[in-house]
Amino acid sequence: MTDTRARRVRVRRTSGHLADGRELIYFDDSEPYVSGRAQRSFDDRRVLEPRTDDSRMRFDEMSGEWVAFATHRMDRTHLPPADLCPLCPTRAGRAPTEIPADDYDVAVFENRFPSFAGGAATRSGEGTADVPAYGRCEVVCFTSDHDTHFRELGAGRVRTVIEAWADRTAELSGLPGVAQVSVFENRGREIGVTLHHPHGQIYAYPFVVPRTEGMLRQAERHHGRGRDLVGDLLAEEVMTGTRIVTRGEYWTAYVPVAARWPVEVRVVPHRHLPDLAALDAGEREELAHIYPELLGRFDAFYPKVTAVPYIAAWHQAPVGEGRDLCRLHLHIFSIMRAPRKLKYLAGSESAMGAWVNDTTPERIATRLRELA
């Protein structure tokens, strides 16, 4: 039940299953490794409906993109009161949650309301017919503390989260039918977050996502310049300098030259790596400091706003074709364009895909830099 894959940074990984068969994995970083220590950390006594994995997907011939249909998600838990939070540990005298342990450091489990689920034998090619939306969706609980934020975890705990992400990326990439693994956090009610407990998500997609498909097309065109599109764009930003936010030994954060959002940053490793699993210890350690520090700048961006809604998403290389063309990077952006004002996606953005930004990348970078 225990292995030592992530032991070198003193993270203990323990895996088991919930009442309906979903996998639960503890990543313990604090001795005596409380959550994985006891059999009762997997003693889920709830009577649960059988897990739902009836998601379907269809190919949209008009756009050339896959769209998933997960009707059971209509019923998902939506902003429960804090004492019914399903991501808190199961504590004496309280209703059982998704996590049977009475405390934990970082916990990952399969989403009860997944957009993608089930194992793929073989997936058929494009076509208008319904096909099962194979893949896997996981929830990553960053801490047992309901009332905090990712940026306040401390570098040690962020490092554990990174170990968990790397572990999950490697494992999910090996599942049959998985084409790409994406790791992300949605933070803030303004973007539809349904649970306030600090957590992120992992989607193991059965297709290469449209954003990556676009990047692959661009990387192909970029061929003459070495095909390392993300690396070459990073080099250009470093040379230009005006949009750099922060730069470490292993990572650089900058505002993209064609930023779409009111606050936006791209965080890129200096090495050409496909995914989080490929990061070495030095890269993980620096990331554990730079990432929460950047989120701190986001939260300080607007006066009188303490928690800016944001999406932080890791773009990882596809598992198969195109893997060598994609460099891992993190994209963090906010839809907040002023205190209490959001950027809406209306006709031009939503229907045409043509973004209009009310600010400039250089202004965003200047503001983010001064918040150091």
Place this chain on the structure above:
Amino acid sequence: MTDTRARRVRVRRTSGHLADGRELIYFDDSEPYVSGRAQRSFDDRRVLEPRTDDSRMRFDEMSGEWVAFATHRMDRTHLPPADLCPLCPTRAGRAPTEIPADDYDVAVFENRFPSFAGGAATRSGEGTADVPAYGRCEVVCFTSDHDTHFRELGAGRVRTVIEAWADRTAELSGLPGVAQVSVFENRGREIGVTLHHPHGQIYAYPFVVPRTEGMLRQAERHHGRGRDLVGDLLAEEVMTGTRIVTRGEYWTAYVPVAARWPVEVRVVPHRHLPDLAALDAGEREELAHIYPELLGRFDAFYPKVTAVPYIAAWHQAPVGEGRDLCRLHLHIFSIMRAPRKLKYLAGSESAMGAWVNDTTPERIATRLRELA
């Protein structure tokens, strides 16, 4: 100052200019053609700041898409009280609005806060450098009545709006540097509408929008089947039948097989036409009935909701390359997934471009059909 381009359906077109030089065009359908009748319909006595046309755009190498930057839009009018609505006629004893006439049928004027503006000499190719975001943005006021909706205009007035759209599409398509003309309406505070007066917008883009670029790629792949992608998809929908909402002599409305939104419909002409200007009288007339009728079904979709937020966008063929591959169609969709609940675009949609829908196209179609 007057021409008769749209005379055959008894619409009188009269054009002039506002105080800062922006063009204003009246499309009168009710004799004695009140708004165009008098010189004072163009007597704009406001002292206006010089018009802003300093929008820029940059090519996003990562996605292969253009992004526009219009910093002056930060200052645009935002939900003014009804008695300061800039789209109402200028009435005695009230502050002057964007429309000097004391009444009008349909009025079109250049947006004071345009995302794209100014004439293009030649536009340079792709590159990370800033280039001017040439083009034109217009506002289409559907009626002088502040407190109504497009679907309540009546077929006669909708017909006039169609004439105005066709006129503007033809004229803007001829401007130097314009690559594509898009006509759309955003309705509802939930999607960020800043003015409640019934109105739509027209964007004359200096590039082909990403959504169309995607469709062109698909149409190219579709080559073997005749390159009429939109037409072939329509034929498939008619054959399948389960997603058809309504079907006339000239138009068919259906829910796309891979719908992304909680309520969504595509309205396609039976002929392969590039844009609104190419519609004949019969097509315009039927559209003037079908379109508001469909919007009525949208507004009836949810119990206890009388005005569903929606985006209604006309996809028109590019002016140049690819024109023969694109069939005109209307895309109407709502972000409302239940009364008072919106579909949010979080990590999967916003960052990865991978849509997950909580409902199915067949359910949407069934509901829309029963609301006839």
